[in-house]
Amino acid sequence: MIKICHIVNVITGKTDGVFTHIKSLVTNLNKNKYEQILVYQGGGIVKEQLNIKIYEVPELSKKFSVKAIIKIIKICRENNIDIIQAHVVKPYLLSGVANFILNKKLIFNYHGLFIKQNKYYNSIGKVLLYSIHIFICLFRKVDLALAPSIYSKKILLEETQLFPKVMHYYNGFNCNSLIKIKKSVNKIRSIFTIGIVARLEIQKRLDRALIIIKKLTEHVENFRVVIYGDGPLESKLKSLADELEITNFIEFRGYYREIIEEYKNFDILFFTSDWEGLPLSVFEAMANAVPIVSTNVGGIPEILIENNCGFVFDKNNIDEGTNYILKLMNDANLREKMGENGRKAIETKYNIENFIQSFEEFYSDLMNEK
Numbered sequence: 001m002i003k004i005c006h007i008v009n010v011i012t013g014k015t016d017g018v019f020t021h022i023k024s025l026v027t028n029l030n031k032n033k034y035e036q037i038l039v040y041q042g043g044g045i046v047k048e049q050l051n052i053k054i055y056e057v058p059e060l061s062k063k064f065s066v067k068a069i070i071k072i073i074k075i076c077r078e079n080n081i082d083i084i085q086a087h088v089v090k091p092y093l094l095s096g097v098a099n100f101i102l103n104k105k106l107i108f109n110y111h112g113l114f115i116k117q118n119k120y121y122n123s124i125g126k127v128l129l130y131s132i133h134i135f136i137c138l139f140r141k142v143d144l145a146l147a148p149s150i151y152s153k154k155i156l157l158e159e160t161q162l163f164p165k166v167m168h169y170y171n172g173f174n175c176n177s178l179i180k181i182k183k184s185v186n187k188i189r190s191i192f193t194i195g196i197v198a199r200l201e202i203q204k205r206l207d208r209a210l211i212i213i214k215k216l217t218e219h220v221e222n223f224r225v226v227i228y229g230d231g232p233l234e235s236k237l238k239s240l241a242d243e244l245e246i247t248n249f250i251e252f253r254g255y256y257r258e259i260i261e262e263y264k265n266f267d268i269l270f271f272t273s274d275w276e277g278l279p280l281s282v283f284e285a286m287a288n289a290v291p292i293v294s295t296n297v298g299g300i301p302e303i304l305i306e307n308n309c310g311f312v313f314d315k316n317n318i319d320e321g322t323n324y325i326l327k328l329m330n331d332a333n334l335r336e337k338m339g340e341n342g343r344k345a346i347e348t349k350y351n352i353e354n355f356i357q358s359f360e361e362f363y364s365d366l367m368n369e370k
Contacts, residue, residue: 149299
């Protein structure tokens, strides 16, 4: 039995990608071979969705906490942990420091943002945190960094080459969840529907999406935008929509736990993020034969371009993003072709079986290392 401790700070149990990634591992790894626990700062609807041992460490919400490090050490010792899997930057740095005492196998699970480009830290903070990263790597207290695509791996390596090993994986979609949700790509709707599935926070840049929607109204009238997700920027985004005079085109629907059932109503899925790893909603759309328009960030271009299932645009080029949506609006055959390409890619490459196999190999290789 391999015992794994996932450590993360902020997760809500809603539309956040890190939680979805952890949930996929918790749900699909063989429970006879792997025992998993979770350490996070608390809050949200996490506990009711994961049938594992969960520890709340409120100190993980702080910028850097010695008390959090002490608690991580205690939890890992009590549970006789073999592998610590730290998600995002702060949990990695805290776990790395704790590992000077624990001496366990440590994985940094990269999710699209490291230190130098991190908008959540000031310049002094970045220097201090990167110094800790150097310290951890110099004394070999981290064993592996994982990135959710080849491109994400490239971005991480451009920022740091200190990790002893960097490997990539792809998130996987469980095709069995679509048995009751069959989408007809030839369905004729009375109104073109653009779907957005995202936490309403700075990373996702929904303000950019609203500006593009405003430009769309200058060309077409018969469309709507449905936004699934909640977050701290909800009121600001609603105010911006009102200011842009596009409230008649937009529906803020909040968080939906069974969001997969809503994809069948989308004509396209739209991303406007400033950074990403590789969000699971990309695969959810592909599985439902929904083409995607996205900013050129993280591993998304790698998937869309390689499989011809959507378009990517420069995040600073509003006109390019607008034109790609118009292109799909005006060409039903192109939508159908791209949607079908995405669906086939999910069945053959980006399924849950391949995802789990990748992580079983990562864990096994780590445990077999001297």
